Amino acid sequence: MAPTAEEEEAAGIGCGRGAVAVEALLGLVADVSALPDNRGPFRRMCCDLARRVKLLAPLFDELGDDADSLGPAEIRGLETLCAALLEAKDVLRFVNEGSKLYQVLRPQKFEQVFRKVTESIEKALGEICLDKLNVSVEVKEQIELVHSQLCRAKESTDSLDLQLNRDLNWAISENHCDPTILKRILEKLQLKNKNDIMRESVALHEMVISGAEDPDVSVEEMSSLLKKLKDFVISENSTSASIEKKTSFAKHRSPVIPDDFRCPISLELMKDPVIVSTGQTYERSYIQKWLDSGHKTCPKTQQTLSHATLTPNFVLKSLIAQWCDANGIELPKKQGSCQESKPGNSSDCNRAGINVLLQRLANGNQEEQRAAAGELRLLAKRNADNRICIAEAGAIPILVQLLSSPDPRTQEHAVTALLNLSINEDNKGLIVKAKAIPKIVEALESESMEARENAAAALFSLSVVDQNKVLIGEAGAIPALINLLCHGSPRGKKDAATAIFNLCIFKGNKVIAVKAGIVVYLIRMLVDPSGGMVDEALAILAILASSQEGKTAITHSNPIPLMVKLMKTGSARVRENAAALLFSLCGGDEQQLRAAVESGAEEALKDLMETGTERAKRKASSLLGLIRQTADSSNGGCAET
Incomplete structure (x- = not known):
């Protein structure tokens, strides 16, 4: 009798997928175990999640000896669990490396992230029938215990630190903050010294530049607060310098080296x-x-x-x-450290190691190039000193060449490494000098969506320099960014929108964007808010409306009823941006102003005057003034011309 389709599938799965899944799971547990202990505001949640992931290791160890005998259902369950653990690793790494200030200012957002990944692991474990696995009773009991812990954890929430919340709000709002409050904030966030403050500053900067997050907290407020904390730490260090010298020997005495x-x-x-x-x-x-x-x-x-x-x-x-x-120990001086770095740089930069990677990047086979580019990508992300050393070692021209690599993964690593290097202001010039812009634009059409996302983010980073806006526009970036804006991943769309907005500060790029048909796509995003791009679409439309070409194209799309609707039903930020765009369209255009009145704008504007943000109130007041002037003129109440 011939085997059934299900039997053939089972045979095929058992010949390798099981072993691959188990190996991947063991690797993920090892990766989570290697992550440093979290010292930030979500320390307990990070520890709990990491501990539960590590407790799954005995299951994967025992399955490794018998992976080829796993059935299709069990393998699918393990693959689902693999995806959930990969998500957990990414969350733990992101929280470890991210801005503590942003995390503590938006605790509900990050609690939701932890709850989601906990639910994913719990659900994946629930789909695996332990009785069908060839594992010991002790392991089954341990996995059942972990599963029950995850069930409880996904329903529980952390109680907010109300004192910390009050301290942060006070420190942000006051120009001269009580040192006691600043000290409490530093202790709660585990920002103990200038190095910690510097790492926090870099994390905040990278979050903004990379576009990995869409911060709903004012970046200016976070930067201002960080400066207050930095000034306080410097002041404290200077007053306690003599005490530190006297106690340094006792302070550094022989902690046990792991x-x-x-x-x-x-x-x-x-x-x-x-x-x-x-x-x-x-x-x-x-x-x-x-x-x-x-x-x-x-x-x-x-x-x-x-x-x-x-x-x-x-x-x-x-x-x-x-x-x-x-542990308060002076970092060991490393051989081959970067001797040419600027004074004050940490010794974390290893020039010899970077040179080894560059040799593989330039002369290695495809696998060696891919691995070396990936390592440089991580190094460039890690700290400011690495970005200087990598650039000084001559990596940028080689990475630019790899943007044309036939291997999508190598191309992805190269463009992301250039993005990370571009955070350094001097490196921006070196990247442009290496003729990277046309190749980064080409990467916007890559097979890898991550490469496309990071290419858009790199163009945004480079466009911070005004003259680069012209070069990027001339290289054909805007049509490619519009394509990513329309057809990319959620993050890709956000990256594209950020880059387009910044590029359109230059008038010539506004014209290019309008001719490429961007207005039609932006209006569609406003009509269908499910894509989560309403804020971005409004912001780009507002900057396009500052040019005559942009204003004409927008008015041809009959946007007034839509703006009025958004002012009535949108979030505070959407209502503010809709009012700003409406003001741009109606200024000096009586036809658009009459359309606004006919669409019920007055009622929405009056409501905005009472409940809107400060900027929204200003725009609403100005628009109502225009409407009154037009009405007076129509009634003959305004004699002057």
Whole structure:
């Protein structure tokens, strides 16, 4: 008898997908375990989520021995769980690396993120029938316990820190804030020193530049508060400098160094950890001496080394740096550190390691190029010093060339590395000088949606410099950005909208955008708010309306009834932007003003005068003034011309 379709599917699945799924799950648990402990406002939620992910490891360990015998339903369940754990890893990394100020100012938003990922893991675990898996009773009991914890966790909420909330609101609103309040905020956010403040500043800057978040908190307010905190920390440090000197010896006395941070050869804290072909990590100088002595084996495992290449372990290096900072230990001076960096730079930049990556980037095969570009992408994201060192090492021209790589993943890494490097103001000039703009525009048509998203974000970053707005417009970026705005992912649409808005500050780009037909697409976004792009569409329309070409194109779309509707039904921000656009359209145009009156604008404007934002009230007042002047003129009440 011939096998059924289901039997054939089961046979096919059992021949590899099970092992792949289990291996991926083990890798995700390892990635979560390697993340540093969170010290921010969501410390408890991060710890709970990470702990529950780690508790799943015994299940995957036991399944690894019998992965090929898993049935189709079990494999599908594990693949669903894999997607949920990948989401959990991304959330933990994002919260670890993101702006603490933004997180604490929007706690409900981040609680919702944690609740969503908890629900995803709980649901995925619920779809896996443990009785059909060949695992021990102890493991089943542990997984059932984790599942019950997740069920409770998705229903519970963290109580808000009301004192911290009051302190933040006070610190934001007052020009001269009580030092006691600033000190409490610093303690709650675990911002202990200038380095912590600098990391927070970089995280806030990267959030704005990359467009990874759409901050519904004023960036200006967060920056102002961060400056107050920085000034306070500097003041405190200067007054306590002498005390710190006297107590430095006691303060730095012998905390226990984690075993993973010690070199297996010297047993000392590693300064420049590198990975050998067996996957073991050693201090560079000691393993190099071992190899120079003629040894061809791994000292720890005694396995034969397939090659003698030493790969920098940047992740472990970062963890060591964080551990040193947390324990008040001076960071170890690294061999090969960037000697040409500006004074005051941290020693986190490893020039020798970067040079190794650049050699692979320039001369390696496709896989080596992809891996090296990915590593540079992460390094450039990590801190400001790395961005300087990578650029000084000559990476930018090579990354620009890789924007034309036939491998979509390599192209994605290259454009994202350039985006991260562009955060540094000097690097913006180097990127433009390397003729990157046309190639970044080409990346807007990449197979990889992430490459397209980050290409748009890179163009926005470069367009901060006014002369670059002209170059980007001339390179044909605007039609490609409009295409991403219409057909991209949710994040891609946001990135495209941000770039288009900034580019259209230059008048010539307004004309290009209008000729490319952007107005029609923007009006559609206003008609269908389900896409979540109403704010962005209104903002772009408002800046286009400041030119005659833009105003003419918008009025041809009969936008007045739609603006009035948005002023009546939209959010506070939408109502404000709709009023601003309506004012631009009606100013000096009696026909549009009459259309506004006929559409019921007066009622909406009067309501806006009472309940709108300050800017909305100003626009509403001005519009009502125009309407009254037109009415007086029509009734003969205005004799003057």
